[in-house]
Amino acid sequence: MLTAEEISEIEKEAANYPRRDAVSIDALRIVQRRRGWVSDESLADIAKHLGMSAADLDGVATFYNLIYRRPVGRHVISVCDSVSCWIMGGARVCEHLQETLGIGLGETTPDDRFTLLPTVCLGCCDRAPAMMVDRDLHSDLTAQKIDAEIEKYQ
Amino acid sequence: MTATTEKPLTGGIPSDGSMLDLRAYEQAGGYQAIRKVLNVGMTPKAVIEAVKDANLRGRGGAGFPTGLKWSFVPVGKDAPNPTYLCVNADEMEPGTFKDRLLLERNPHQLIEGAIVAAFAIEADIAYIFLRGEYILAAERLGRAIADAYGRNYLGKNILGSGYSLELHLHLSGGRYICGDETGLLNALEGKRGNPRSKPPFPVVSGLFGKPTVVNNVETLSCVPHIINNGAAWFRALGRGKDGGTKLYGASGKVKRPGLWELPMGTPVREILEEQAGGMRDGLRFRGLLPGGSSTPFIVAEHLDTPMDFTEMPKAGSRLGTGTMIVLDDQTCPVGMTWNMMRFFARESCGFCTPCWSGLGWVARILKAIEEGRGKPGDLEKLADQAKMWAPGNTFCALAPGAADPLNTALKYFRDDFERHIREHRCPWR
Numbered sequence: 001m002l003t004a005e006e007i008s009e010i011e012k013e014a015a016n017y018p019r020r021d022a023v024s025i026d027a028l029r030i031v032q033r034r035r036g037w038v039s040d041e042s043l044a045d046i047a048k049h050l051g052m053s054a055a056d057l058d059g060v061a062t063f064y065n066l067i068y069r070r071p072v073g074r075h076v077i078s079v080c081d082s083v084s085c086w087i088m089g090g091a092r093v094c095e096h097l098q099e100t101l102g103i104g105l106g107e108t109t110p111d112d113r114f115t116l117l118p119t120v121c122l123g124c125c126d127r128a129p130a131m132m133v134d135r136d137l138h139s140d141l142t143a144q145k146i147d148a149e150i151e152k153y154q
Numbered sequence: 155m156t157a158t159t160e161k162p163l164t165g166g167i168p169s170d171g172s173m174l175d176l177r178a179y180e181q182a183g184g185y186q187a188i189r190k191v192l193n194v195g196m197t198p199k200a201v202i203e204a205v206k207d208a209n210l211r212g213r214g215g216a217g218f219p220t221g222l223k224w225s226f227v228p229v230g231k232d233a234p235n236p237t238y239l240c241v242n243a244d245e246m247e248p249g250t251f252k253d254r255l256l257l258e259r260n261p262h263q264l265i266e267g268a269i270v271a272a273f274a275i276e277a278d279i280a281y282i283f284l285r286g287e288y289i290l291a292a293e294r295l296g297r298a299i300a301d302a303y304g305r306n307y308l309g310k311n312i313l314g315s316g317y318s319l320e321l322h323l324h325l326s327g328g329r330y331i332c333g334d335e336t337g338l339l340n341a342l343e344g345k346r347g348n349p350r351s352k353p354p355f356p357v358v359s360g361l362f363g364k365p366t367v368v369n370n371v372e373t374l375s376c377v378p379h380i381i382n383n384g385a386a387w388f389r390a391l392g393r394g395k396d397g398g399t400k401l402y403g404a405s406g407k408v409k410r411p412g413l414w415e416l417p418m419g420t421p422v423r424e425i426l427e428e429q430a431g432g433m434r435d436g437l438r439f440r441g442l443l444p445g446g447s448s449t450p451f452i453v454a455e456h457l458d459t460p461m462d463f464t465e466m467p468k469a470g471s472r473l474g475t476g477t478m479i480v481l482d483d484q485t486c487p488v489g490m491t492w493n494m495m496r497f498f499a500r501e502s503c504g505f506c507t508p509c510w511s512g513l514g515w516v517a518r519i520l521k522a523i524e525e526g527r528g529k530p531g532d533l534e535k536l537a538d539q540a541k542m543w544a545p546g547n548t549f550c551a552l553a554p555g556a557a558d559p560l561n562t563a564l565k566y567f568r569d570d571f572e573r574h575i576r577e578h579r580c581p582w583r
Contacts, residue, residue, distance in 0.1 A: 016281075016322040017344075018362055024344035025327040029286075063346040063503075064327025066286045078287070082248035083447050084405035086493045087485050120330050120501065121248040122287055125405035125477065126412045135289045 002045050006031055010049065021052050024060050028067045037068040065119065072115040073108045075153040077101075078132045081118045084125035093129045094118070096143045100150070113154070161415040162379040162391075163372070163399060167259045173294050176301040179262040185307055187378035188269050192315035196381075198229065201274040205377065207385035209397035213252075214242055214333075214370030215445060215474045216551075217396075217463035220377075226357040227275040227365045238366040239272040239280040240342065241374060243295075244326055244333040246285055247446035248497060249479035252401040253371040255413055257284070257291035260375070261298035265321065267374030269307060270381055272319050275367050280321045283338050286328045295323055330501035334550045335368035336360075337503065348503045349550035372401060394419030396462040400473075404430035406480030407437050413477070419460040425478065426457065437482040441566055445474020447494045448555030451481075451562035470562070486582040487567035488574050491560060492520035498556040506548035512539040513556060528575035537564060 002010075013026040027046045032038050038046075038061055040054075047057040061067045068076075079094055098104055101114050108115040122130045127139035131146075138149050166174055166182040174182070191201055206221030227237055241264065245253040256264060264282075272280045282299075284292055299321055302308045310318045324342060326332050332341040336350035339361050360366025376398050380388045389397040396418045402425045403413040409431030416425070422444065426432065433439050441453045444461060449472045452459070456469035466473045481490060499513035516539050519532050540560050543553035564571065574580055 016320075019343070022342070022344040022362075025341065026324070026344075029325065029327065060327075060344065060346055064329050066326075066328035081493070082497055083443075083490060083493050084249045084479055087406045087479070087481070087490065119287070120246050120328075120497070121250065123245050123251040123254045123285075125249050125251045125479070126403060128405060128411075132287060137289075 002031065002042075002049055003034070006034065007049065010046075020050050021056075024050060024052065024057055025064060025067070028057075028061055028064075032068060037071050043069075065117075071108070071112075073112045075113060075134050076115045076117060077150070078117050078119035078122075080120070080122045080128070080130045082121035084121065085129040088128040090129040092143075093131070093141050093146065096146055097131075100147065114150070160391075160417075161399060162383075163256065163263065163375050163401065164260070164415045167255075171259075173258060173298075174260045174262065176262060176298070176305070179260070183382065184262055184378070185266055185305075187266055187381035188273075188307060189313065190381055191270055191273055192313055192317055198274045198276055201270060201381070204385050205274070205380055208376075208380045208388040209385075209392075209395070210373065210376055210380060210388065211396055211463050212370055213372035213376070213400070213476075215247065215448070215472075217473060220369065220373055223357065223369075224271065224275050224367060226355070227367060228358070229276050233276075234364050236279055236364055237275055237277040238361040238364055239268060239275060239277040240335075240338060240361060240366060240368045241268055241280065241282040241371060242333065242335065242338060242368050243282050243284040243288070243291070243371050244338060245288070245371070246330045246333050247448060247475055248494070249405055249443065250403075250446045250475040250477045251405075252403055252413060252475060252477055254288060254291060255401065256371050256375050257288060258294055261291075261295045262302065263375045263378060264295075264371055265298055265302050265307070267377035268321060268369075269312070269319055270377045271367065271369060271374055273317055275365075277367070278318055278320065280319060281342055281361075282321065282323045283332070283342055284323060284325055285332075286325045292323065292325055299323060329503075330497075331503045331550070331552060334552070337550065338368060339366065346503070348505050349552075351549050392418035392462065394460050394462050395464045400461070400476050402429070402461060403477030404480060405477070406442070407434045407482045407485070408432065408480050409434055419462040419465065421458050421460050422452070422478070423457040425461060426480065430480075433480075433482055437484055440481045440483050440485075440487065442481060443474075443479040443559060444471050445476045445478065447479065447497065447559060448551070449474035450558040451566055453566050472558075484582065486524070486580055487563055487570050488520065488524050489580065489582070491563040491567075492517065492524050494559055495520055495556060498552060502552060503550075506550075506553070508539075508542040508547045509553040512542050513553065515539060516556075516560065523571065523574045524580050526574070526578040526580065528571075528578075530575065532575060533564060533568070533571055536560060540564075 332347040337347040341347035540557040543557040
């Protein structure tokens with residue numbers, strides 16, 4: 001069941017478009033923001049609300065990197081693996097994160113604290129290497145800086 | 155605006171990281187362009203002519219003349235209705251970080267440019283398609299749009315002119331290919347962001363099947379200045395044939411990576427050596443991608459080429475987004491090419507066969523070469539695949555964009571590729 005709050009927010013977006021299914025991505029984001037991820041049940045509820053089939057909506061959901069169709073940890077680390085970061089040592093940053101967290105890319109720590117995902121260029125190439133943790137951008141990364149930053153996310 | 159004439163896009167931006175807010179933007183001459191257009195009474199056609207005359211070319215990377223694009227939109231009482239304007243703020247080209255500055259620090263300039271553009275193409279609905287990771291940009295744009303509505307720069311009957319425009323901000327679900335204009339349109343319709351076959355072009359059948367113009371953030375940010383100061387002034391800002399200024403950037407192991415607004419047509423060497431400070435001590439320059447990872451490599455012999463849409467093709471490359479990615483002599487060109495091909499393979503939408511099939515294969519071959527498992531004949535296979543990505547074989551420019559760095563890496567760094575295969579190792583590891 002979608003909450004009244006979720007429905008109200010979806011309807012607010014829907015008013016900006018000539019077709020209801022145009023807000024499918026917004027609706028997925030709205031629900032995910034409150035629930036952390038989009039479960040099969042949430043997906044079916046959103047699809048029904050927008051008059052779409054669940055299969056169509058799943059096709060949309062699985063296309064986009066920022067829509068999570070599996071549970072994620074309390075914090076999501078998106079580490080840039082594109083070319084400018086790679087030149088500046090991005091591969092070592094990726095390795096350090098995996099070693100520190102004890103998980104691979106696409107995985108979640110056993111205590112559900114962190115999910116680690118690779119991401120496309122974050123658009124801060126002059127301060128590479130870079131990553132995002134939740135909504136925060138972290139740049140000019142070194143192993144020490146990463147260790148200090150991730151401590152802030154419990 | 156005398157102090158800012160040389161850097162019209164960024165000159166007024168506060169140095170403390172904050173944005174030029176509504177009041178500061180107005181004080182710097184902001185929202186005068188829409189008054190000139192809407193109140194003094196320019197016709198849409200006159201606006202298009204001014205932008206054409208200014209020789210403004212699309213800053214998203216393709217360099218298509220903006221005024222010409224606008225002029226293709228059907229107008230008049232028999233034209234399809236509504237017409238849409240979409241602002242492409244889906245900056246995801248690897249190595250590109252220019253629109254972020256304009257979005258975070260000068261959002262009203264973009265909004266004003268969008269209003270002028272929408273008026274010119276007689277659109278009454280506009281969307282800003284912003285990548286989901288640009289959190290600060292989303293917050294600041296959201297506030298700026300609300301402020302613009304508050305002053306009736308947006309909404310019904312703008313400044314009593316009779317012209318109305320609704321502007322909505324859409325946050326992307328996150329996928330590189332949505333930066334392609336037809337992928338963007340599908341994403342905005344709530345679908346998978348697969349690019350569409352063209353024709354029809356978006357100006358004829360775009361968003362929801364209606365005429366649609368898609369313009370880049372930097373492109374639209376130039377528009378108010380063209381209206382305020384005239385086409386001749388804008389043209390004269392450039393050093394060559396292409397008008398205006400350009401946000402140029404440099405990343406990689408240069409002394410001062412960064413972003414600078416300079417005259418369009420500033421030579422590569424000036425940007426690399428004077429702005430970016432040259433290579434870090436102990437490193438030598440080997441080559442660079444002038445404007446994101448979809449542009450062909452250039453090398454030392456090309457450094458005096460002016461960085462604009464007209465001149466860069468003479469060096470076998472393109473201006474692209476104008477944010478250069480610099481390769482030094484202690485970074486492996488094979489590893490760099492593998493990184494980029496892996497990126498393109500992952501971001502292929504999976505629709506056109508040469509793209510989804512070939513990119514994955516190429517990435518695997520490059521990985522093998524980089525890890526010392528390359529075989530004789532691999533380089534020929536890479537070149538053959540790149541041929542399959544020629545424009546016209548796929549719906550969009552993703553695969554042709556991948557072919558550009560691959561082909562030029564094979565051309566300029568061939569010895570390095572051959573050495574990897576011959577010695578069964580990466581010499582840089």
